[in-house]
Amino acid sequence: MSTLEVDNVSLSFGGVNALNAVSVTVEAGGITALIGPNGAGKTSLFNAVSGFYRPQAGRVLFEGRDISALRCPQRAALGIGRTFQNIALFRGMTVLDNVKLGAHVRTRTGLFSALWYLGRARREETQIREQIEREVFDFLEIDHIRRHPVAALPYGLQKRVELARALAMRPRLLLLDEPVAGMNREEKEDMARFILDVKEQWGVTILMVEHDMGMVMDISDQVYVLNFGQVIASGRPETVQANPEVIEAYLGTDDMTTLRRRLRGESEAA
Amino acid sequence: MDWLFLFEVSLAGLGRGGLYALTGVAFVLIYKATRVINLAIGEMLMVGAYLFIGFGAGMALPLWLAVILALLGGALLGFVLERTAIRPLLGENPISVFMVTIGLSSVLVGLVEIIWTANPRSLPDLLPRDPIFIGDAFVAPKTFWSFVIAAGVIAVFLLLFRFWRGGVALRATASDQGAAYAMGINVPAVYSLAWALAGLLAAGAGILLGAISGASSSMGVFGLTVLVVVIVGGLDSVLGALLAGVLIGWVESVAGVYLGGEYEQLFTFSILLVVLLVRPWGLFGTREIERL
Amino acid sequence: MRIGSPKETYAADEALFRTRTQWAWFGVLLAALAGFPFVANLYWLYLVCLVSINVIAVTGLNVLTGYTGQVSLGQAAFMGVGAYTVAWLENHTGSPFPVNLLAGSVVATGVGLIAGLPSLRVKGLYLAIATIAASFILLFIFKNWESVTNGTRGIGIEPPSAFGVALENPDTFYWLVVPVTVVMLLLASNLFRTRIGRAFIAIRDRDISASVLGIDLPRYKLMSFGISAFYAGMAGGLYAYFFGSINPESFPLLMSIFLLAAVIVGGMGSMLGSILGGIFMTLVPELLRYGIDFLGLFMENASAVLSPVRTVVFGLLIVGFLLFEPLGLAEIWRRIRRFFHLWPFRT
Known part of the structure; x- marks a missing residue:
C-alpha cells in the first residue's frame, strides 16, 4: 500500500x-x-x-x-513529519528543546501535572529525553551541541537539528x-x-x-x-x-x- | 421618538467623527509607510493641543501664529520620535516596536503633566461662536467648524498624497518597500516624512479637539478610540479610516446621549471586539496571506 | 570558577536546579526570605509584600507575553477580577481566605479565556488592542455593576486570618504572600520544563511551523491566556487583602502598562526576569520618591511632579530597555554570572 x-x-x-x-x-x-x-x-x-x-x-x-x-x-x-525550506527552528530554544518539541505529538502531559512536574510530566520528560539522546542525537551526531541556542549554530548544523526535530516525532x-x-x-x-x-x-x-x-x-x-x-x-x-x-x-x-x-x-x- | 433631536445628535457625532477620521489618517499614514502600529498617536495629539496652549496662552502669540507653531511642533515631534526611538528598531519584531510606542506615550503624558500640570485646561478661543442651524437642527459651532476644517485638511492631504512627489514616494514605499528603494526613492526620508506629516495632522486634530472640549493629560485616551477606528476601517486603508471615523463618532454620540456618557467607550470597544472576531483585517483593509 | 557538572542520569540533567551550587543558592534564598521578617522594619516588609504581589502578576504576564508572544494590556483588569471576587466572597459568604484566593484566580481565568478568544482569529498587535478593549469593558463593569462592586465608591475587605492571627500588617501578611509567590514561581518554572512550555515558546517563535509540527495553536494560546489570568487573579486577590479596599481606579490601564514594563525590563521569556522586573519596577517609584523629597529641599511643591516623573520614567524604561537591552535585567545578570564563572582566568 x-x-x-x-x-x-x-x-x-x-x-x-x-x-x-x-x-x-x-x-x-x-x-x-x-x-x-x-x-x-x-x-x-x-x-x-x-x-x-x-x-x-x-x-x-x-x-x-x-x-x-x-x-x-x-x-x-x-x-507526518516535516522540515522546511527556510530553516524553521525555534530561535529562542536550545537544540535539545527544539528536538524535544518534535516529540510533542507523542506525549500527553496535561497542564496540572506539568505545573507540579510530578507523575506523568516527570516520567514523560525523562523518557523522551532518553529516547532523543539514544535514537536521534547519537544518530545525527549532534549530542555535543544539545545545550546550544539554535540561533548561534552554523547553517549546516541547523539543517541537521531540523531533521532531528522531525525524527523525534518518530x-x-x-x-x-x-x-x-x-x-x-x-x-x-x-x-x-x-x-x-x-x-x-x-x-x-x-x-x-x-x-x-x-x-x-x-x-x-x-x-x-x-x-x-x-x-x-x-x-x-x-x-x-x-x-x-x-x-x-x-x-x-x-x-x-x-x-x-x-x-x-x-x-x-x- | 424625537427625530429632530436624533438628527442633532447625529450631526454632533459626525462632528466628532471628523476628528477621528483626521487622526485616523495620521495613524494610517504611519502604518502604511513604516508598518508601525503607533499607540502614541493620541499622545501626539495631546502634545499638539498643549503646544497651542503654550504658544497661544502662555506666550500670548497671535492665534494664527500659535496654530502654525503648534503644527510645526507636532511635525517636529513626529520626526524626532521616529529618528530616536523607532528607526533603531527597523526590521525588529513589530511587537517590540509597538511596545516602544506604548513607552513613548507614557513619556509624553508625563512630560505634559510636568510642564503644564495634570489639571484640565481650556484653549484660547479659536473657532467662531455664532450658532449654526442646518434646517431646524442646531449644531454646536465648535463642532461644526472643527468638522469643516478636518474635512478640508483631509481633502488637501488626499490631493497631496496623490499628486505631490513626496506623496507618490510615500505610496510607492507603502506598496513595496524594496522596489521603492531600488527605484531610487529615499526610503529612510520617506519614513521621516510619514512621521512628521502624521505628527502635524495629529497636532491639528489635537488643537481642534482641545478647542471643543478642552485639553487634559488624559486626552490621549482619544487615541485608543482612533485605534478602534483604524482597525474597523482596516489598518492600511485611508478610506476605511475616514468612513469608520465618522461611523464610530456617530455611534458614540448616539450611545452617549441615549444611554449615558459611560456607555460611549463600551460601545466602541464592543464594536472593536466584534470586528476582530469576524473580520480582523477591517472593512477595507488588505488581508495578509500567511506564508510558511 | 565553575567547571563541568557531571550527571549520571538524564533525569538529573532535566532537573530544575542542575548543579549543587544552584541548590545551595536556592536554599540560601529561602533561608533569607524566612529570616527577613525578624530583622526588617515594617516599611521594608511592606515593600517585599508589594514586590511579591507584583512578581506574581508579572510572572503571569511573562508566561503570556514573554514566552507565548501574545502582548496583553489587560493584566491589571484581570487582577481586578480576582480582587473583586475575593472582596465579594469575603463580604458575602465569609469563606476562608485560601478558598477566596483560589476562587478569585479561577474566575479571573475564566474571564481571561474569554478575553483571549480574539487570539484565535488575530495575532500579535491586534491582540494587544483586543486586550485593551477587554480591559475597558471590565473597568466599565467594575464601575457600573453596583450590586457587586459598589461602583466608584469601592469595597472594603477585612484582612484574612490564619491560626487566629489577623494578617493585617506587612509583618504578618508577609507569611501569606511570600510563600504563595515562591510556589507560583516554581510552578511556572516547572511548566517550561515540559511539552506545554515548549509549545508556548514555539508559538512565540514561529507559530505556523509549530502548528505543522503538531502544536494545536488555539488550545495552547488559550491555555497561556488562562494561566496568565490565573496569576493575575491571585495577585489581585492578594492585593485586595493587602490594601483592605479596592475601587475601579485601583486597576487602571496604566497598571497594565506598568506590568508590561516590568516584563520588558526584567526580561521577556525568563523567570528570573519576572522576579527582577517585579522588584525593580516596584522599587523605582520608591526611589523616585526619595529623589523628589530630596529635590523638595530646593524647590517648592516638588511632590506635585512625583506622579508625572514616575510616568516618564516608566516610559523611558520601556523604550530604553527595548532599544538597548531587549533581553532585560536577566541578561545583565547572566553576563555578570558568566564573568564570575570564568573568573579569575579571563576578564
Missing part, C-alpha cells in the same frame, strides 16, 4: 494556479523526490500535505485514510523540503547518508523536494517532475533523467547535449 496518495489536488491563490490536478503516489519505505523549476508548486504540494493550505479540489490520503479535512496538528499526530512519513540546499559538498554527503539511514534503519517513507540533481538521482527510488503546477513526468530516476520534456521544462532550453552533460556533470560533482 502506498503511504501517501495525493489525488487530483488543485490549489489556487487569487486566480494563480499553484497546483493543477496533481496526483502523486508515495510508496511505503521508499524515497520519492519531487523536482521542478522554482515556482512549479513543490512547496505548495508539501503545504497541502501538511494541512497548511486547503486545496480547492482533490484529496490527500495517508495510509489509505482520507486526511483532507484534518488540521495541521492532527496530521502531524498521525505521523514519523511514518517524512517531508524534506530541500534538505541539502546551500550546503557544501561534505555536508551534502553527510545529509544524503543520514537520509538513506532514516529510510533503511528507521523504515520511514520519505518525500523530498530537492534541486540538487546529483543527490536526487543517487538516492531516490521514484521521481516526480512538476512544472507550472502540473506533473509532467514521473518514474525511476534514470527514466526521468532521459525524458526530453523534463530537460526542456527544467532548464528551459533545447540544447539537449550540453544539458545532458550538465546533468551528468552535476551528478558527478555531488
